[in-house]
Every structure is written in C-alpha cells, then in structure tokens.
Amino acid sequence: MRQKLLSRLICLALLAPGVLATAQESPQSPSAPSRADILRGEYGPWRANNDLLSYDLDIRVDPEKKFISGKNTIRFKMLKDDTRIQLDLFANLNVDKILFGSTELKYTRELGTVFVDFPAPLKKNSVQSIEFYYSGSPQETGRFGGISFRKDPAGRHWVTTACQGVGASVWWPNKDQQQDEVENMRLRVAVPSALTDVSNGRLVGKTDLGDGYTRYDWAISYPINNYCVSLNIGHYEHFGDRLGDLTMDFYCLPENLEKAKRQFAQAKPMMEAFQKYFGEYPFKRDGYKLIEVPYSGMEHQSAVAYGNRFANGYLERDWTGVGVSLKFDFIIIHESAHEWFGNSITAGDISDMWIHEGWATYAECVYVEAMFGRDDALKYVNGYKSKVRNRQPIITARGVNQTPSQDQYFKGALFLNTLRSVIDDDKEWWKLLRAYCDRFKYRNIMTEDIVAFFNQQTGKNLTPIFDQYLRRAALPALELRFQESDGSVSYRWKTDIKDFAMPVKVGRRTDWRVIQPTTEWKTMKTGMKKEEFEVATDLYYIEVVNDEDAIREVVSKYVDARERIDPKAAEELFTSDADQLVSSGEWRRGRDEVVRGAMASSRSTGGKRSITVESIRMVTPDVAIVDGRYELTGLAGGATRSMWTTLVLKRTEKGWRISAIRNMLPAAPASSR
Numbered sequence: 001m002r003q004k005l006l007s008r009l010i011c012l013a014l015l016a017p018g019v020l021a022t023a024q025e026s027p028q029s030p031s032a033p034s035r036a037d038i039l040r041g042e043y044g045p046w047r048a049n050n051d052l053l054s055y056d057l058d059i060r061v062d063p064e065k066k067f068i069s070g071k072n073t074i075r076f077k078m079l080k081d082d083t084r085i086q087l088d089l090f091a092n093l094n095v096d097k098i099l100f101g102s103t104e105l106k107y108t109r110e111l112g113t114v115f116v117d118f119p120a121p122l123k124k125n126s127v128q129s130i131e132f133y134y135s136g137s138p139q140e141t142g143r144f145g146g147i148s149f150r151k152d153p154a155g156r157h158w159v160t161t162a163c164q165g166v167g168a169s170v171w172w173p174n175k176d177q178q179q180d181e182v183e184n185m186r187l188r189v190a191v192p193s194a195l196t197d198v199s200n201g202r203l204v205g206k207t208d209l210g211d212g213y214t215r216y217d218w219a220i221s222y223p224i225n226n227y228c229v230s231l232n233i234g235h236y237e238h239f240g241d242r243l244g245d246l247t248m249d250f251y252c253l254p255e256n257l258e259k260a261k262r263q264f265a266q267a268k269p270m271m272e273a274f275q276k277y278f279g280e281y282p283f284k285r286d287g288y289k290l291i292e293v294p295y296s297g298m299e300h301q302s303a304v305a306y307g308n309r310f311a312n313g314y315l316e317r318d319w320t321g322v323g324v325s326l327k328f329d330f331i332i333i334h335e336s337a338h339e340w341f342g343n344s345i346t347a348g349d350i351s352d353m354w355i356h357e358g359w360a361t362y363a364e365c366v367y368v369e370a371m372f373g374r375d376d377a378l379k380y381v382n383g384y385k386s387k388v389r390n391r392q393p394i395i396t397a398r399g400v401n402q403t404p405s406q407d408q409y410f411k412g413a414l415f416l417n418t419l420r421s422v423i424d425d426d427k428e429w430w431k432l433l434r435a436y437c438d439r440f441k442y443r444n445i446m447t448e449d450i451v452a453f454f455n456q457q458t459g460k461n462l463t464p465i466f467d468q469y470l471r472r473a474a475l476p477a478l479e480l481r482f483q484e485s486d487g488s489v490s491y492r493w494k495t496d497i498k499d500f501a502m503p504v505k506v507g508r509r510t511d512w513r514v515i516q517p518t519t520e521w522k523t524m525k526t527g528m529k530k531e532e533f534e535v536a537t538d539l540y541y542i543e544v545v546n547d548e549d550a551i552r553e554v555v556s557k558y559v560d561a562r563e564r565i566d567p568k569a570a571e572e573l574f575t576s577d578a579d580q581l582v583s584s585g586e587w588r589r590g591r592d593e594v595v596r597g598a599m600a601s602s603r604s605t606g607g608k609r610s611i612t613v614e615s616i617r618m619v620t621p622d623v624a625i626v627d628g629r630y631e632l633t634g635l636a637g638g639a640t641r642s643m644w645t646t647l648v649l650k651r652t653e654k655g656w657r658i659s660a661i662r663n664m665l666p667a668a669p670a671s672s673r
C-alpha cells in the first residue's frame with residue numbers, strides 16, 4: 001500500500017528529462033548504473049504490478065554459527081493480471097523454497113533479485129500470499145554493518161541490523177525498494193534463551209521453544225520501510241517511562257543502566273518538542289523505543305537504535321563546531337526526528353532522500369530552537385555550512401539506486417531555513433510544517449509533491465527556489481554593485497534557473513529591508529556605504545558576490561599567474577579579444593599574444609611583482625576600469641620598477657575577465673594612501 005501518489009510522479013519523471021540530465025552531466029556524477037543498481041533501483045513492471053499488504057517474517061537466529069533461517073509470508077494485491085513478481089534477497093543467501101499454497105513456485109535469481117513465477121496469471125485486484133523460505137550466513141557490509149554478529153564488552157552475543165542503503169534483502173527476503181510499503185508486519189524472532197530480541201512495534205508474545213531457544217513475537221501496526229525492520233539481539237536491560245498515553249521504552253546493556261537512565265532522559269523533552277511542531281508521534285500504537293547498539297545509530301521505526309556513547313554531541317564531538325551541539329545528544333534527536341521525516345513521510349526513491357535527511361537535520365534545528373532559543377538555532381544551522389560541498393545537486397537520478405551526496409543533510413537543512421526566511425512569517429511557517437506532516441503522514445512521496453504542497457499553501461511560485469537548491473549544484477549568488485557617489489546599490493541573482501526570484505533581507509541588521517531580486521539588474525538607494533551594507537546570510541543560504549571583490553580577485557589571480565609563470569591560469573583570466581600596450585610602446589593583440597608576452601617578460605625580468613588597486617570605476621554594469629600601481633622588485637642588480645597600470649575588465653558568462661591592459665612608466669610619486 002502507500003503508493004497512490006507515485007504513479008503520477010513517474011509520469012512527471014518521464015516528462016522532465018532535464019531533471020535527470022542535470023545529475024548525469026555533472027562531472028562528479030557516477031558512471032552509468034550497473035545492472036545491480038537497476039535491479040535494486042528501478043520500479044520495474046514486476047514490482048509495479050503488485051501492492052504490498054503485509055509481511056510475516058518468522059526466523060531463527062543462531063549467533064554462534066552466524067546463521068539465519070526461516071520464512072517470510074508476503075501478502076500482496078495484484079494491480080494487473082500477471083504471472084511474475086520481483087523480490088530481493090542477497091545472492092549469498094539460499095532460497096530454500098517458495099510456496100504458493102501447497103504449490104512450489106519456480107523462480108529465477110539474478111544478482112540480488114528473485115523473479116518469482118506463478119503457474120497461471122494472478123488476477124488484477126486479487127489478494128495473494130506466498131511463503132518465501134530462506135537460510136544462510138548473511139554478510140556484514142555497508143556503512144552500518146547491514147547485519148552484524150558481535151560480542152558486547154562482557155563477551156555476550158550481540159546481533160544487530162542496520163541495512164539502510166545496503167538493503168534489507170541483505171538479511172531477509174522482501175520487495176526491496178522504497179515506493180511500496182506493507183500496511184503492517186509481524187516479526188517472529190527465535191534466539192538463544194539467554195538473549196532477548198527487541199524489534200519494531202509491540203511485543204505480543206514470548207514463547208520458550210523448549211530447545212534452548214525463545215521466540216519473540218513483535219507486531220508492527222503501521223506501514224514500515226524495509227530498512228527500518230530491525231533485530232536487536234543481546235543481553236538487554238529494560239526500563240520504561242510514559243508521556244501521556246505514549247509508552248517510551250529503553251533498552252541497554254546492564255553495565256550501562258545508570259548512564260542510559262541519565263542520557264535517555266532527553267527523549268521526553270525531545271518528544272514534546274517534536275510533537276509540538278510536527279504533530280503527534282506517528283507510531284503511538286507501537287510505542288517509542290530507544291535501544292543500545294554497537295554502531296552510532298539508526299532511525300529504525302518505533303525502535304530507534306542508539307550508539308552515541310551516552311554523551312552529548314555526536315560521538316562526543318561538537319558536531320556543527322559552533323558550541324551548540326554539546327548541549328544535547330545528536331543521535332537521540334536526529335534519529336528520532338526520522339520518525340516523522342523518513343518513517344512516517346518516506347521518499348519513494350532514494351534519489352529524493354533529502355526528504356528524510358534534509359528534513360531530519362532541519363528538525364534538529366527546530367529542537368534547538370525549542371530548547372535553547374532562536375539564536376542558538378541560527379548558530380547551529382549555519383554551523384552546517386562548513387560541511388556543504390555544492391558539487392552535485394542534492395537530488396540524484398531516479399530509479400537507479402543512486403544515493404545522494406552528504407549535501408542532502410546539511411544543504412537540505414540550510415535550504416529549509418532559507419525557505420522559512422522566504423515565507424518570513426514564523427506563525428505561518430510552523431503552520432506549514434505541521435500541515436506538511438499531516439498531509440503526507442504514512443505516505444511515500446517525491447520532491448514534486450512537496451513543491452506542489454508549498455506552492456498551493458502559500459499561493460507563491462516557489463518551484464524555481466526548490467529547483468535551484470535541490471536540482472542544481474551551485475548556490476544562488478546575489479550580485480551587488482555599489483555606486484557610492486549616489487549611495488545606491490544594484491543587485492540581481494546569478495542562478496542556473498532562469499526565472500529564479502527570491503526575496504532577501506539586506507541593509508542594516510537592526511532594521512533589515514526586504515528586496516525582491518530577480519535575474520535582471522535592479523537598483524535602489526540606500527544612503528549607505530559599501531562597508532555598512534549587510535546581507536542576512538544567516539537567514540538565507542546564498543553566496544554574495546560584489547563586483548569589486550570579484551574584480552580584485554581577477555587582478556590578484558593575474559599577478560599570481562605571472563609570478564608562477566602559469567600560462568594556463570593566465571589564459572582563463574582574459575577575454576579572447578584582449579590586448580595590451582606595454583610600457584615600451586609595443587602592442588600585444590589577442591589573448592594568446594598577451595599571455596605569451598606576459599609570460600616571456602616574467603621569465604626574462606624575474607623579480608617579484610604586485611598590483612595595488614587604487615580605484616575601480618564601473619563605466620557600465622558590465623565594464624570596469626581598474627587603476628593600480630604595478631611594482632616590480634628584486635630585478636637584476638636589485639633594481640625596482642614602478643608604473644601605473646590600467647586594466648579594463650568585462651563581465652562575461654564566466655564572470656569578470658580582463659580585456660585590456662595599459663602600462664605607463666613611470667608611476668606617479670608614492671600613492672596618496
């Protein structure tokens with residue numbers, strides 16, 4: 001179930017090849033998807049022909065032999081007449097048999113995929129059920145281990161799963177994708193009787209099997225992502241609490257009981273803060289659990305995995321480096337935020353995984369605001385800037401199992417902080433967030449759904465803003481041009497999205513003024529000096545480029561290229577029709593001749609050179625004249641030379657470029673500065 005929205009979205013994806021092309025064109029984008037990625041990533045015909053209803057996973061785990069065996073009973077509804085469905089199970093695990101009633105079904109395995117064939121077509125709208133028997137020693141793999149058979153510090157068995165990315169099919173057979181979720185699930189786990197299994201949902205049964213094993217029966221009464229289904233098998237100690245009628249249960253190793261009681265006290269205020277802003281905890285019937293594990297943590301639905309050393313920060317580090325992270329336990333807050341963002345609202349394809357990570361990271365900031373105030377929240381979210389790369393778009397190619405870069409977390413959160421500033425009405429913002437959580441509760445959505453929702457709710461066209469931040473690599477750049485003579489500033493956005501228009505706050509921090517830049521130049525009077533004029537870059541995640549700084553940078557790169565005798569670097573700084581009149585009266589015409597001549601003279605004179613910019617005049621918005629003192633020191637015999645240089649720079653598609661240089665010897669007496 002939970003796949004209604006997607007059919008429309010698949011059509012959108014097909015109609016918008018540009019979106020996919022962007023990711024593929026970027027130089028850092030991965031090579032063509034492998035067959036394995038297509039099998040895992042594509043919502044192909046044998047996945048799309050059915051709708052999951054429930055799983056009943058019944059397994060026995062032998063920690064000594066690192067061996068799993070059992071079956072998954074998979075119920076589904078056919079959406080069309082067909083004879084085949086596609087399931088997934090890692091190739092190293094054995095398919096023992098697949099039963100359809102009493103009939104043993106034929107199947108074909110290809111890498112991690114199992115195509116299951118029925119003897120006769122299953123009818124559209126019919127509800128079907130198969131029993132998928134399997135066994136084997138699953139491999140430990142991926143960032144969090146997939147499934148790991150460990151020992152705790154006291155030497156007792158400790159088996160845990162964390163298979164996001166790798167895929168749940170690393171340890172159990174299922175329809176391993178994100179679009180379609182079961183409506184509910186049973187999880188029956190038999191473990192050696194000295195151990196306990198804590199999984200998702202409610203414990204509804206515990207049976208001594210009489211052979212040294214005890215079976216724990218867990219009932220999950222909500223839709224659940226495959227990767228959230230988890231085992232936590234260990235020597236667990238339990239304590240509990242309540243928040244109203246929500247049960248909160250905590251599991252840790254016995255040695256850590258006191259530490260856990262102290263640290264897990266943060267769960268309650270976290271829950272209160274999140275419920276205030278995002279609505280009721282989405283899995284109340286299943287309760288909330290926090291379970292100690294040997295890795296850092298994971299958002300397992302109603303059974304959040306915790307391994308953050310019972311200390312604040314993230315693995316005892318100040319995670320955003322601005323002094324706020326150490327006020328709380330990152331894993332408790334971040335992973336629990338996923339109950340709303342990732343578990344309740346799920347991305348239909350990992351291409352749009354910012355729907356989990358960007359939103360959960362932003363939820364950290366909401367938590368900080370609720371607990372410690374707005375100033376700390378702004379400090380905290382802006383601390384994430386140092387982690388953003390802006391090298392690839394946040395949203396990757398769809399249907400090919402392509403995980404987005406880390407920017408999905410940090411840039412995702414900074415984007416949502418920016419969106420709040422665009423809305424510029426906190427009451428409205430909190431209302432929107434709450435409505436978003438309600439609207440998409442228990443659904444699998446794509447970014448298009450979010451954009452449509454925000455556009456509709458605000459009556460604004462926010463599509464270009466979403467597109468620039470999520471579907472393009474570069475940040476929007478606010479270009480500024482100051483005319484101090486009449487106290488005015490010209491401004492525009494430089495973006496990849498042509499109709500990008502986003503308001504931004506500028507002027508004085510104590511009295512921001514909202515301007516509405518577009519990609520065309522606009523001018524306003526400020527009566528302010530360039531140094532006084534600020535842009536609210538803590539409220540909007542943007543780049544600010546003012547022409548003077550950009551022009552100074554080109555001039556200094558030119559000097560640097562001559563100093564290092566680097567013709568390649570120099571070439572990039574000139575327009576193709578650039579010319580130069582050197583002090584001897586000789587002309588160099590065209591970029592190649594200018595660069596060749598400059599390199600030759602650097603080589604022959606040696607010494608050290610510098611240009612001190614004395615003035616920058618904008619003669620049009622796209623042409624600037626720069627006057628500077630050009631100094632050469634350490635020439636042969638210790639001589640120095642000094643001359644005036646005038647450079648003409650033009651604004652091009654690639655930024656400011658030098659189009660003419662005039663050198664005049666000698667320089668006037670020492671600069672007035």
Ligand SMILES: [Zn+2]
Pocket residue numbers: 299334335338356357360
């Ligand atoms: Zn996360």
